[in-house]
Every structure is written in structure tokens, then in C-alpha cells.
Amino acid sequence: MSASEISTKRVQKRKIEDKSSSRRKKVKRAHRTIDELPWKTIVKPREAGIDGDDGILELEEIEGVEVVYEETGAGRVIKFNVIEDQEVPINDDLEPEEGKEVARTPIPPNLNVEEVTAFDSAELLPAWHKFSLHPQLLKALHSKGFNEPTPIQAAALIPAMGDRDVVGVAQTGSGKTLAYGLPILHYLLSQPRPVPGAKRHVRALILAPTRELALQVSSHLNACLNDIDNSAIISTDDPTTTSKNNGKAEKGRGKQKHVESHAIKPPPHVSVASIVGGMSAQKQRRILDRGVDVLVATPGRLWDIMEEAKLIFREDQIDEGLQSGDEQEDSKEEIKDGLQTFVFSATLSKDLQRNVKRRSRPKSAGKYKRRDAKPASTLVFLSSIDGIRRLMPLMELLNVKAFPLHSQLEQRQRLKNLDRFTTTPNAVLLATDIAARGLDIAAVDHVIHYQVPRSADSYVHRNGRTARAMRKGFSLLMCAPDERRVLRALLGNLSRHDEIPEISIELNLLDKLKYRVQLARKIETSHHKIKKANHERNWMRETAAAMEIELDSDYLSDDDEEKPSTQKRKAKDSKNAALKAELKHLLSLPLIARGVSAKYITSGSRPIVDDLITGQTHEKLVGLKKVEAGSSLVAPKKKKKQPMKEEFEEWAAIGAED
Ligand SMILES: Nc1ncnc2c1ncn2[C@@H]1O[C@H](COP(=O)(O)OP(=O)(O)OP(=O)(O)O)[C@@H](O)[C@H]1O
Numbered sequence: 084m085s086a087s088e089i090s091t092k093r094v095q096k097r098k099i100e101d102k103s104s105s106r107r108k109k110v111k112r113a114h115r116t117i118d119e120l121p122w123k124t125i126v127k128p129r130e131a132g133i134d135g136d137d138g139i140l141e142l143e144e145i146e147g148v149e150v151v152y153e154e155t156g157a158g159r160v161i162k163f164n165v166i167e168d169q170e171v172p173i174n175d176d177l178e179p180e181e182g183k184e185v186a187r188t189p190i191p192p193n194l195n196v197e198e199v200t201a202f203d204s205a206e207l208l209p210a211w212h213k214f215s216l217h218p219q220l221l222k223a224l225h226s227k228g229f230n231e232p233t234p235i236q237a238a239a240l241i242p243a244m245g246d247r248d249v250v251g252v253a254q255t256g257s258g259k260t261l262a263y264g265l266p267i268l269h270y271l272l273s274q275p276r277p278v279p280g281a282k283r284h285v286r287a288l289i290l291a292p293t294r295e296l297a298l299q300v301s302s303h304l305n306a307c308l309n310d311i312d313n314s315a316i317i318s319t320d321d322p323t324t325t326s327k328n329n330g331k332a333e334k335g336r337g338k339q340k341h342v343e344s345h346a347i348k349p350p351p352h353v354s355v356a357s358i359v360g361g362m363s364a365q366k367q368r369r370i371l372d373r374g375v376d377v378l379v380a381t382p383g384r385l386w387d388i389m390e391e392a393k394l395i396f397r398e399d400q401i402d403e404g405l406q407s408g409d410e411q412e413d414s415k416e417e418i419k420d421g422l423q424t425f426v427f428s429a430t431l432s433k434d435l436q437r438n439v440k441r442r443s444r445p446k447s448a449g450k451y452k453r454r455d456a457k458p459a460s461t462l463v464f465l466s467s468i469d470g471i472r473r474l475m476p477l478m479e480l481l482n483v484k485a486f487p488l489h490s491q492l493e494q495r496q497r498l499k500n501l502d503r504f505t506t507t508p509n510a511v512l513l514a515t516d517i518a519a520r521g522l523d524i525a526a527v528d529h530v531i532h533y534q535v536p537r538s539a540d541s542y543v544h545r546n547g548r549t550a551r552a553m554r555k556g557f558s559l560l561m562c563a564p565d566e567r568r569v570l571r572a573l574l575g576n577l578s579r580h581d582e583i584p585e586i587s588i589e590l591n592l593l594d595k596l597k598y599r600v601q602l603a604r605k606i607e608t609s610h611h612k613i614k615k616a617n618h619e620r621n622w623m624r625e626t627a628a629a630m631e632i633e634l635d636s637d638y639l640s641d642d643d644e645e646k647p648s649t650q651k652r653k654a655k656d657s658k659n660a661a662l663k664a665e666l667k668h669l670l671s672l673p674l675i676a677r678g679v680s681a682k683y684i685t686s687g688s689r690p691i692v693d694d695l696i697t698g699q700t701h702e703k704l705v706g707l708k709k710v711e712a713g714s715s716l717v718a719p720k721k722k723k724k725q726p727m728k729e730e731f732e733e734w735a736a737i738g739a740e741d
Contacts, residue, residue, distance in 0.1 A: 214240045217272040220265060223307040233258035233553075235427075236265070243425060244269060251427040255547020256523070256554075263289075263425040264304050271353040271376055279350055283374030292520050294359040294381050294494065295501065299523055301357035301379040308353055353377065360384040361494030429547050430540050457554045460510045461529040462518065464545050466537065471513045474533075476610065478511060480603040480663075482670050488514040520544045523551060532560040535569055539576035559586060602666040609659055 149164040202218035202225070204211055210231035211221060224230075232240065235253035243249045243266035251262055267287045277283055291297040355377040358367040368388060371378075378385075426435070465471050468489045478485035484507050486500040497517075504512040505524050512518065516536075527549045536542040542560075549556025562570050627633070 214244065216240075216265060217269045219272060220268055220307060223309075227306075229261075233262075235259055236262045239263065239425075239427075240265060243423075246423055248424045249426075250431070251425070252431045253427075253429065255429040255544065256549075256551025257429075259427040259429075260300055260303050260523075261307075263427050264300070264307070266425075267377060268304060268307060268353060276352050277350065277376075283354065283376050285375060285378045287377045289377065289379040290382055290385070291379060292381070293517060293522075294361055295497070295518070295522055296520060297357050297359045297379045297381050298498075301355050301377075303523075304355045304377060304379070308351065308355065355379065358384050358388060360387075361497075364388070430543050457526060457528060460504060460508070460512070460524075460527055461531060462512045462514060462524075462527050462545075462548050463531045463533050464514055464516065464518070464536070466515070466534040468515060470534070471515065473607075474513055476607045477600070477603050478513070480606055480666065481599065483511055484509065485511040485513055488512055488518050490515065490517055516541055516545070518548065522548060524548065526554075527551070528556060530556065530558040532558070535560065535562055535566050536573065539573050542573060542577070599666065599669050602662055602669070606659055606662050606666065609655065613655075 147166040149166055151162040151164060153162060202208075202221045204216075204218070204221045208221055208225055208230060211224060214232070216224075231237075233253075235251055235257045239249050239251050239262040243263065249263070251259055253259055253262075267289075271286060289297075289300055291300055353376045354374075356367075356370045356375040357379040358371065359381045360383050364384070364387070367384070371388065428435070463474075465474070468491055471487045471489055475485060475487055486504045486507075488497055488500050488504075492500070500512070501518075501522075501524070504510045505526070530546055530549045532542070532545060536545055546556075546558045549558060560570070
């Protein structure tokens with residue numbers, strides 16, 4: 084029996100039941116464990132941000148649960164009774180027997196559920212029209228203001244929607260998520276709605292290389308679906324009479340109602356969930372048990388859950404297996420019929436290319452480059468966590484709003500820092516390469532490689548955090564003289580035989596900056612020493628106390644280098660205070676003297692002349708207009724008789740030199 088047949092039968096049964104009396108009824112169902120309860124995921128408003136709810140990414144709620152404690156011979160046992168106060172059609176003869184399952188999501192009697200589907204894409208989104216996407220996706224694209232597909236989307240959609248496997252290689256930030264996400268959602272939305280109560284099986288699997296990316300992909304796809312489910316309409320009688328999302332109800336053939344959030348909500352047509360490491364495995368298992376259509380996962384956590392439960396991914400359970408992210412490998416040796424595979428990345432390593440060739444019928448979706456302008460925040464990449472730890476206090480002393488992101492932070496803290504970084508203007512994120520792949524932070528203006536990346540791939544992915552979604556970006560690589568060889572090798576791997584252009588720095592400015600940083604470093608080093616000495620002394624004391632031994636008086640002496648005398652400490656404190664005051668004063672001064680505009684060639688604030696020669700100036704630079712130097716000199720010569728004599732002579736003299 085097909086899903087739609089089941090659905091029709093259920094509806095018919097409801098119709099029969101409705102002929103009998105209908106009244107409110109309390110239905111009580113007993114559950115043994117918390118996990119069995121019918122938790123409902125709350126769709127969080129996207130604007131809420133991570134910070135606003137203390138780093139919680141997904142919330143679940145439950146209503147009407149009675150907790151019952153029972154004393155048994157084996158001890159105290161907890162039971163949960165779910166009490167549902169439902170308007171259920173009740174025929175006294177058909178009343179459910181005690182303990183019998185009642186449909187979890189009640190279907191209103193005599194109602195069919197049908198979404199509103201019309202969207203005039205020819206008129207409203209002409210650039211998307213030819214792809215014939217599901218109207219509700221078009222609606223979501225429209226509400227996001229995505230008026231045209233990015234080139235990778237335009238190149239990928241047709242083959243992907245035509246059941247082809249697709250390999251998409253496109254620059255970072257070019258919209259790859261929707262390039263494979265839209266075909267998945269389109270396919271699933273075009274299938275009949277799942278029968279309420281029936282368990283969903285994973286129909287699309289998206290693998291992403293990092294936790295943050297997996298969460299981001301899942302929220303990106305959910306955002307496309309949220310718009311959809313909010314506009315669902317329940318129509319009576321005949322689904323074909325369902326009117327459009329313009330809210331006009333057809334008269335005569337049946338009544339229609341908008342499903343308000345407080346009204347009975349149908350289960351989502353398509354559900355997307357993520358399972359990633361670092362977050363509650365129990366909850367994620369619960370999500371899987373409940374069933375999900377699109378699963379976005381990091382390979383590690385997916386593997387753990389699969390190993391443990393041996394449950395989810397038998398080949399025959401995956402209707403449509405999809406992969407994304409960077410170089411995730413298909414674990415199956417052969418392509419199964421009906422399995423469609425997408426591989427999307429900004430880089431395509433040799434290994435992956437070989438894999439893809441062996442297993443599928445790839446169709447390259449295109450490459451492109453684009454940039455434009457927008458000043459904002461800076462993402463600084465370091466190769467070590469220690470480096471980040473040492474830089475953080477320096478940043479604070481220099482009044483830079485910096486946040487760390489590395490693998491030794493708890494997942495919640497990582498997400499919180501990421502959120503703070505995105506919401507704080509001109510902030511700096513000090514990150515290891517865990518932030519290099521896939522993170523889509525709209526307004527990263529600068530990427531700085533504080534340390535040379537270890538591989539060409541890292542270089543590409545790090546850079547990809549800026550210049551996203553048609554914005555402009557800027558990447559700076561810091562390289563010591565002895566690292567030039569490494570850098571050249573790295574560029575060679577990228578088949579870039581030209582050097583990265585060097586950034587010219589004005590020494591006057593550099594000196595000022597350097598002095599400020601040196602001051603901050605002095606203060607930080609002194610703080611660090613004091614902290615370290617205190618820490619060691621405390622450790623020694625605590626260990627001695629724990630071992631019940633007495634410490635040699637040397638360790639406690641005031642003469643000890645580690646523990647300076649009060650006098651020495653006071654001297655140090657006042658030296659530090661003076662350094663801090665000096666730094667504070669310097670930081671309050673502008674780097675370029677007041678009254679000097681940085682916009683004029685003569686200001687000396689930046690090497691504009693060099694920029695002019697290399698053609699790297701901004702068009703809007705004040706006082707800058709491209710003219711032939713000679714032509715402006717020749718012009719006055721022609722006006723021989725007009726100006727005063729001396730003026731003419733002056734021009735002539737310059738002209739002659741020329
Ligand atoms: N058609 C579109 N029009 C405008 N913006 C879009 C469009 N499609 C996607 N975007 C936006 O572009 C940004 C980058 O998209 P996405 O994260 O999918 O890039 P990506 O190619 O996967 O990057 P990466 O390789 O770094 O993972 C996102 O903010 C996304 O919302």
C-alpha cells in the first residue's frame with residue numbers, strides 16, 4: 084500500500100467517525116522513559132542568535148506530562164503519563180481501549196492537509212523560473228531576497244534535478260549549500276506528505292567535515308522550510324480546491340483555514356536535523372528514533388551512533404543519499420540504483436577526483452570568481468591553540484574585541500564565541516583551522532593568516548571565509564623571511580606561479596603600531612610571570628598540604644625570585660601601571676595626526692603613490708582622477724594670452740622640464 088493510499092484511508096475513516104458525536108477527551112498514555120515522550124522541536128526564530136539563549140541550538144518542548152513515582156519491590160520507579168486534551172471524534176463504540184495507541188498528531192475531522200503551492204515565479208523570480216523548483220522553495224528564496232541563482236546554483240540545479248550525480252567545484256561563499264540543498268528539498272517536497280505517526284526514514288544524508296558547518300547547513304535548509312510550514316493551509320474536503328497563499332478562499336466547495344501557530348499543525352512535510360559531536364548524543368539519538376528526512380551529520384558522530392545502534396543506514400533505507408562538504412568519502416563501493424550523489428567543495432583533491440571518477444557520473448558544475456566591498460570583521464588564523472591563548476590578552480590590552488575559537492573550548496563556548504564575533508562590529512576571531520572550512524559568516528571582511536597555513540587546501544578554505552555571497556574580501560598572509568620557501572611550495576601546489584602581491588606598509592605608521600604592541604607585550608609578559616609564579620607557588624603549597632609534608636622555608640621566603648618582596652612587588656606594580664597608562668593614552672590617539680586626511684596622496688598615511696603605479700587604488704579616492712599628466716600641462720600653453728604673465732611663465736617652465 085502506498086503512502087497516499089494509507090493517507091486516504093485514514094481520512095475516510097475519520098469521516099465515518101465524524102458522523103458520531105464529537106467531544107473533548109483526555110487521552111492518557113503511559114511512557115516508561117523520557118526518551119519515549121513525544122518531544123516537539125521548537126523552531127527558533129533565526130534572529131534569536133546563539134547568545135540570546137545561552138548557546139542552545141535546538142530546543143524541545145513537551146506539554147501535559149504527569150510524572151508518577153511508584154514504589155515497587157525493586158525500588159522507586161518513575162513513569163510518565165502524557166495527557167492530551169484533544170478535540171477527538173468519539174464514537175462511544177469506538178472509544179480506544181486502555182493503553183491503546185492514539186494517533187499522536189490528531190488530524191482534524193474531515194480535513195485534508197494540503198500546502199499552498201502557487202507562486203508566480205515568472206513574474207516574481209524570473210531568474211529562477213526555468214528551474215521549475217517547488218513553489219514553496221521559490222517562496223522561501225523570494226522572501227530571502229535571493230533574486231537569482233549564483234553561478235554554481237545555476238550550473239548544478241538542472242543536472243541535480245534530473246537525477247544526475249553532480250560534482251560541484253566553486254569558490255568558497257558561492258552558494259554551494261543551496262546548489263545541492265535545493266534539489267534535495269525540491270525532491271522531498273514533491274513527494275506526498277508523510278502519514279502522521281508513521282516513522283520517517285532518512286532520505287537524504289549530508290556529510291559535512293566540521294560540526295559548525297553541519298549545524299549551519301541544517302539551519303540553512305531549515306530556514307528554507309520554515310517559511311513553507313508557516314504558510315500551510317488546511318483545506319476541507321477536496322485538496323484540489325486549495326487556494327493559494329494569497330489568502331483568498333474559494334467559496335462554495337469547502338471551507339479553508341489558515342493554520343495559525345496555535346492551531347493544529349500538521350507534521351512538517353520535510354524534516355531536517357543534524358547530529359554532530361560535542362552535543363547531547365542522547366538527544367540526537369532521540370531525533371533519529373523519531374525519524375528525519377534529511378540528516379546532516381559530521382562523520383565521527385554519525386559513525387558512533389551507527390556503530391552503537393546498528394540501526395539507521397542500511398542501503399535500502401536511504402532513498403537518496405547525498406554528500407557534501409569537503410572530501411567526504413562514500414563508504415559504499417558501488418553506486419546503488421536510485422542513489423544520487425552530490426559532492427561539493429571549493430577544492431577538489433586528487434584523491435577525491437579519483438574516487439568520484441570511479442564511482443559516479445560526475446558533471447562539473449562550474450567555477451567562478453566574484454567580489455565586492457563591505458568593511459567589517461577580521462578572522463585571524465593561527466596554527467596552534469597556544470598561540471591563540473597568548474594573543475588573547477594582548478588583544479584585550481590593545482582594545483581589540485577578540486574571541487577565540489579552537490577545539491579545546493567546549494562546543495557551547497565555541498558557538499557562543501562565533502555568535503559574539505558575528506554580532507560585534509569590527510570584532511576579531513582568533514581561530515585554528517577548525518574555522519577554516521564551510522563557516523558562513525556573512526560579514527568577514529579580512530582573513531589574516533597569522534601563521535602560514537600547513538597546506539594549500541587550508542589556504543584556500545581559510546581565504547574562503549571572506550568575500551562570501553558576492554561581497555568583497557581581503558586576505559593577508561604573514562610570512563617570516565625564512566618561511567618564503569614554504570610559501571612558494573604552497574603556491575606551487577595551487578598552480579600559482581605568481582607571488583602573492585606584497586602589501587606595502589608605511590614605516591612611520593608601522594613604528595607607531597609596533598610601539599603600542601611592544602608596550603602591550605611588556606604588560607602581558609609581566610602579568611603572565613606573576614600569574615605563573617602564583618600558580619606554581621599555590622600548586623606547591625597544595626601538593627605539600629595534600630602529602631602532609633612541610634615545605635622548606637626557601638619556598639616560602641620573601642627573597643625568592645618567584646615571590647618578590649613587598650617592595651619589589653610595589654615597584655613592579657607601579658611600573659606596570661605606568662606602562663598601562665602610557666598604552667591607554669596612545670590608544671586614545673589617532674594613528675594619523677588630526678587634520679591630515681588619509682585620502683590625499685600627500686597625506687603620507689599610506690603608500691598611495693605605489694598603489695597608483697600598480698593601479699590598486701580605489702575609484703572613490705578623493706582628489707584622484709585619472710588624467711594624462713602631460714595633457715594637463717599642455718592645456719595652459721594654448722591659453723597663452725588669458726592668465727597673468729607670471730602664471731603663464733610658471734606653467735611654461737614646468738612644461739619645458741617635462
Ligand atoms: N542565490 C543566492 N543569492 C544571494 N545569496 C545567496 C544565494 N545563495 C546562497 N546565498 C548566500 O551566500 C552565502 C554563502 O553560501 P554558502 O554557505 O552556501 O557558500 P559555500 O559555497 O557553501 O561556501 P563554503 O565553500 O565556504 O562552504 C550564504 O550566506 C547564503 O545564504
